Amino acid sequence: MCDHQPPALPDSVVDRVATMYAAGADAYAAGDPAGDGWFDAPPLPEAVAAVREL
Secondary structure, eight states: SSSOOOOOHHOOOOOOHHHHHHHHHHHHHHHHHHOOOOOOOHHHHEEEEEEEET
16 A cells, blocks of 8 residues: 555554553553553553653
């Protein structure tokens, strides 16, 4: 469909964003940013801080 292939993101970026997504899903499911959920993820504020460090 498209001949252009963007460069892959570094694994560290992919891992942190995936962790933030999981933490967000857990927070939504629990109704609390620090709540337990479906994923083995840190509390949402901790995951967001890790992404901000990128």
